[in-house]
Amino acid sequence: MTLCRVDNSINWPIMPHMTYDTDILIVGGGLNGPTLALALAQAGFRSTVIDANARPKREADDFDGRAYALARASQKMLAALGIWDSVADQAQAISEIKASDGHAGRGAAPQFLHFQAAEMEEGPMGYMLEDRYLRRALIAAMEASDMITHLSDSTVVDQSTSGAAAEVTLADGRRLQARLLVGADGRTSGVAARAGIRRQGWDYGQTALVCAVAHELPHHGIAHQFFMPAGPLAILPLPGNRASIVWSEKTQRAAQIARGTDAEFLAALRPAFGDFLGEIELAGVRFSYPLKLTLAERFIGPRLALVGDAAHGVHPIAGQGLNLGLRDVGALAEVLHEARIRGEDITSELVLDRYQQWRRFDTTALALGMDTVNRLFSNDNPALRLIRDFGMGVVSATPALRRGFMRQAAGLAGDMPKLLQGERF
Ligand SMILES: Cc1cc2nc3c(=O)[nH]c(=O)nc-3n(C[C@H](O)[C@H](O)[C@H](O)COP(=O)(O)OP(=O)(O)OC[C@H]3O[C@@H](n4cnc5c(N)ncnc54)[C@H](O)[C@@H]3O)c2cc1C
Incomplete structure (x- = not known):
């Protein structure tokens, strides 16, 4: 594979004589890494995205x-x-969100929180999209861009960001140099670890059992969240009569359920799921994701920035992890784009700190918020049950509060990067 040499004719304030393999090295070709490469390409930066997994495996x-x-x-x-445009046909608009308290073996109680897209001028609150379609679309778009070099089946084993360039070493001995290194390498980010960035967090003692189910009756675009004592069960609408299940259970019980046959799995799921969608059956492979909170102490370092789960891995209770990562991506691309227009060094602490200031408070607040919601709801304490039912009842009965929550969840409030407002560079 030939690596592009970058045209250094752009006016870079420092090291104008230095030749780099690319402007920005991105470790991690999951979801945030490729999205960042595409955003940077639009902003006029060349990047190289490196992922440890082979392309056929990822696709x-x-x-x-x-x-x-x-x-x-x-x-x-x-x-x-x-x-x-390339994934719209596979996406399902979310028209309503209903949340209820639930009891194992007894299913969900009547809903206590109900959000309807009809209350918002902007249309659907969001869309459900399966990983396989998004991942493939991102890989195809990277391959089609002449600003992006995409290296699959390549593991980064070492890095240095202290000199005139950021450099990574791959497992096969190759070395690549760039102005900036971005860690988009997930919750156990090696980029962060090698840079000496420590992480805070804890294990939730929960594992999310994830699968798609086919059901008899139409879901009408409604997303359901049942707060069970062991953890939340989300039933999220997919195109056709299908739903994505995110069922958080105590880790030991989750392992036991995961080990069972498909029939045993469905037998365990049915009492919590209930029969409101008629008969259910599995529509694909089952997966397990252990749940942990992990926050990087810093999102930046010399010639280095972290995005996505490498910066913050949150509980999936509100389905916000990727949404947060995409905001990092939009913010980082915008900060670098503006810095270049102003003639600033994109690797200076001043510039990178603008990114950190923009994103760190938002992500930490949301991560801890999700943590509190999970603690408040994943238990059977009658006093807590009363408080949360009361709180949710108040939100549900107050239109202004309801709309506020919906706009927040839809990402239509707050200091959003331009790309997330639908504006191109
Ligand atoms: C059960 C569950 C449900 C979720 N549901 C939602 C949801 O509904 N909405 C939402 O917004 N978010 C959701 N999330 C969160 C979302 O899945 C993550 O935030 C997102 O996948 C993180 O993407 P990423 O690209 O940052 O990291 P990852 O997807 O972890 O990608 C990291 C990549 O880095 C690569 N890599 C790692 N180390 C190296 C190395 N040394 N060299 C080369 N490559 C390397 C890996 O191969 C990997 O491809 C959910 C999470 C879970 C667990």
Whole structure:
């Protein structure tokens, strides 16, 4: 594979004589890494995206069983990057969200929180999209861009960011140099670890059992969240009569359920799921994801920035992890783009700190918020049950509060990067 040499005719304030393999090295070709490469390409930067897994593996139907609740802002970003058209047919608009308290063996109680897209001028709150479609669309878009070099089946084993360039070493001994190194390498980020960036967090003692089910009755675009004592059960609408299940259970019980046959799995799921969608059956492979909170102490370092799960891995209770990562991506690309227009060094601490200031508070607040919601709801304490039912009742009965929550969840409030407002560079 030939690596592009970058034209250094752009006016870079430092090291104008230095030749780099690319402007920005991105470690991690999951979801945030490729999206960042596409955003940077639009902003005029060349990048190299490196992923440890081979391309056929990443593009396989059963590589990752997740389906993402993409906030409206994330959908706008994918549209601005030219990705949305290629996945729109596979996406399911979320028309309503219903949340209820639930008891194992007794299913869900009557709903206590109900959000309807009809209350918002902007249309659907978000869309459900399966990982396989989003991942393939991102890989195809990277391959089609002459600003992006995509290296699959290549593991980064070492890095240095202290000199005149950021450099990574691959397992096969190759070395690549760039102005900036971005870690988009997930929750156990080696980029962060090698840079000495420590992480805070804890294990939730829960594992999410994830799969798609086919059901008899139409879902009408309604997303359901049942708060069971062991953890939340989300039933999220997919195109056709299908739903994505994210069933968080205590880790030991989850392992026991995961070990069972498909029939045993469905027998365990049915009492919690209930019969409101008629008969259910599995529609694909089952997956397990252990749940942990992990926050990087810093999002930046010399010649280095972290995005996505490498910066913050949150509980999936509100389906916000990828949405947060996409906001990092939009913010980082915008900060670098503006810095270049102003003639600043994109690797200076001043510039990188603008990114950190923009994103760190938002992500930490949301991560801890999700943590609290999970603690408040994943138990059977009658006093807590009373408080949360009361709180949710108040939100549900107050239209202004309800709309506020919906706009927040849709990413239509707050200081959103331009791409997430649907604006191109
Ligand atoms: C059960 C569950 C449900 C979820 N549902 C939602 C949802 O509905 N909505 C939502 O917004 N979010 C959701 N999330 C969160 C979302 O899945 C993550 O935030 C997102 O996948 C993170 O993407 P990423 O690209 O940052 O990291 P990853 O997807 O972890 O990608 C990291 C990549 O880095 C590569 N890599 C790692 N180390 C190296 C190395 N040394 N060299 C080369 N490559 C390397 C890996 O191969 C991998 O491809 C959910 C999470 C879970 C667990």
